[in-house]
Amino acid sequence: MDFNRSDALAAYRVQAKAWGAEHLRPEWIEHERETGTHHNAELHRLLAEQGFLAAGWPKEIGGSDVPPELAAAVTEEIQDFGLRMDGWITTWMVLHTIDQVGTPELKRHIIPRGLAGEAVIVLGYTEPSCGSDLAAVRSRAVRNGDEWVIDGAKMFTSTAHEGTHVFLLARTDPQAPKHRGLTLFLVPLDAEGIDIQPIYTLGGQRTNATFYNQVRIPDALRVGEIDAGWSVMRVALTFERSIGEGGFGPTFVSALRDWFASGPEERVARGRSSYVRRFLARTAIDDEVSRLMTLRVESILSHGGLPGVESSMLKLFRTETMQRQHGGLLDLLGAEAVIEGGRGPLNGDIDYAFRNSVLGTIAGGTSEILREVIAERRLGLPRTRPAK
Numbered sequence: 001m002d003f004n005r006s007d008a009l010a011a012y013r014v015q016a017k018a019w020g021a022e023h024l025r026p027e028w029i030e031h032e033r034e035t036g037t038h039h040n041a042e043l044h045r046l047l048a049e050q051g052f053l054a055a056g057w058p059k060e061i062g063g064s065d066v067p068p069e070l071a072a073a074v075t076e077e078i079q080d081f082g083l084r085m086d087g088w089i090t091t092w093m094v095l096h097t098i099d100q101v102g103t104p105e106l107k108r109h110i111i112p113r114g115l116a117g118e119a120v121i122v123l124g125y126t127e128p129s130c131g132s133d134l135a136a137v138r139s140r141a142v143r144n145g146d147e148w149v150i151d152g153a154k155m156f157t158s159t160a161h162e163g164t165h166v167f168l169l170a171r172t173d174p175q176a177p178k179h180r181g182l183t184l185f186l187v188p189l190d191a192e193g194i195d196i197q198p199i200y201t202l203g204g205q206r207t208n209a210t211f212y213n214q215v216r217i218p219d220a221l222r223v224g225e226i227d228a229g230w231s232v233m234r235v236a237l238t239f240e241r242s243i244g245e246g247g248f249g250p251t252f253v254s255a256l257r258d259w260f261a262s263g264p265e266e267r268v269a270r271g272r273s274s275y276v277r278r279f280l281a282r283t284a285i286d287d288e289v290s291r292l293m294t295l296r297v298e299s300i301l302s303h304g305g306l307p308g309v310e311s312s313m314l315k316l317f318r319t320e321t322m323q324r325q326h327g328g329l330l331d332l333l334g335a336e337a338v339i340e341g342g343r344g345p346l347n348g349d350i351d352y353a354f355r356n357s358v359l360g361t362i363a364g365g366t367s368e369i370l371r372e373v374i375a376e377r378r379l380g381l382p383r384t385r386p387a388k
C-alpha cells in the first residue's frame with residue numbers, strides 16, 4: 001500500500017489552494033444550487049485546458065505532464081469550495097472501463113476527447129423497472145448490418161443534459177439467461193431519437209429520465225463483446241465504487257474547530273463541550289479510515305488489479321459515514337445549520353450537503369446490495385437470491 005500519496009497530496013495542497021483562489025468563482029456555486037446541475041461546463045473546460053483531467057494518463061493517448069497528486073489536490077479544493085464534478089467523475093469511470101475492455105479504435109476515438117474535456121460521458125444503467133437488479137434491463141439493441149438500433153427508457157441518467165455520450169446497458173439477446181445477452185454501448189447524446197426529461201431529487205440535484213426511440217449507432221461504439229455486458233458492468237461498477245476519501249474532506253475538521261474557536265462567546269463555550277469534541281474526534285477517525293480504504297483501492301488499481309470487494313467496502317463506509325457526519329453536524333449546529341448561502345455557518349452548505357448525503361447510499365449501488373457483495377465475496381456467506 002502506498003502511504004506516500006497522501007503526503008504528496010499535502011505538499012500540493014498549498015499550490016491547489018492558490019489555484020482555487022485564482023480560478024474558482026462563487027457564482028458557479030449559486031448556479032449549481034439554482035439548477036441542481038452537478039457539472040460546470042466552464043470549470044470542466046478550464047481543468048481540461050490546464051491538463052488536470054489528463055493527469056496520470058500516458059502521453060500517446062492524450063495524457064498531460066500535470067502530476068496526478070496536484071490534480072487530486074485541485075479536485076479536493078474544488079469540492080471543499082462547494083462544487084460537484086459529477087460530469088467528470090462519470091467520464092473518468094467510463095474512460096477507465098474502456099481502457100480495460102474497449103477496442104484500440106474505440107480507445108483512440110474517446111479517451112483523448114474525454115481527457116481534452118470534449119466528451120462528457122454519463123451512465124445509462126438504471127431503468128424504470130430495475131436498478132439494483134441491473135441484469136433485468138429491458139432496453140433493446142438490435143443489430144442491423146454495421147449498426148445497432150436502440151429502443152428503451154432509462155431512469156436517473158444524471159448529467160445527461162450536459163453530456164455528450166451515455167454509456168448504455170441494453171439487452172442484445174432476449175432469449176439468453178438474464179445475466180447473459182447484455183451489451184454496453186457508447187451512445188452519442190445528440191443522436192436522433194433521444195429525449196431527456198429532468199427529475200429533481202430531495203438533494204436538489206437534477207438527474208434525468210432518458211428515452212431512446214430507434215436510435216442508430218455504429219457497431220464501433222459497442223463497448224466489449226456482444227452479450228458480455230455483465231462482465232463489462234463489473235469493471236465499470238468497480239471504478240464507480242472506487243471514488244474515494246469521502247467524509248468532509250481533509251480540511252473540514254480544522255475548519256469546524258476554527259469556526260467554534262473564533263465565534264461569539266456562546267459559540268466558543270459550545271465548542272468546548274464534550275459533545276462537540278467527541279464529534280470532531282469521531283469525524284477525524286472516520287475520515288482517516290476512509291482515507292486508508294481509498295489508498296487500498298488505489299493501490300490495487302495502480303498494480304493493474306480490480307478492487308471489486310474493496311471498492312464496495314469503501315463505497316459503503318464512505319457514504320454511510322457521510323450521512324452520519326452530516327446528520328451529526330445538523331444536531332450540533334441546530335437551527336443555524338439550515339441557513340443557506342454565505343450567511344450560514346461554514347458557508348451555509350450544511351443542509352444542502354446533508355440532503356445530498358442521503359442519495360449517496362443509493363446511487364452506484366445501495367448499501368443493502370453492497371453488504372450482500374461483501375457477505376458473499378469476502379465472507380463466503382451463502383447467496384440470498386437465486387443463483388444466476
Ligand SMILES: Cc1cc2nc3c(=O)[nH]c(=O)nc-3n(C[C@H](O)[C@H](O)[C@H](O)COP(=O)(O)OP(=O)(O)OC[C@H]3O[C@@H](n4cnc5c(N)ncnc54)[C@H](O)[C@@H]3O)c2cc1C
Binds near residue numbers: 129
Ligand atoms: C441521485 C442519484 C443519481 C443516480 N444516478 C444514476 C446514473 O447516473 N445512472 C444510472 O444508471 N443510475 C443512477 N442512479 C440510480 C441508482 O443506481 C439506483 O437508484 C440504485 O441502484 C437503486 O435502484 P432502484 O432505485 O431501482 O431501487 P431498487 O433496486 O428498487 O431498490 C429499492 C430498495 O430495495 C433494496 N433492495 C433491492 N434489491 C435488494 C436485495 N437483493 N437485497 C436487499 N435489498 C435489496 C434496495 O437496497 C433499496 O433499499 C442514481 C440514483 C440516485 C438517487
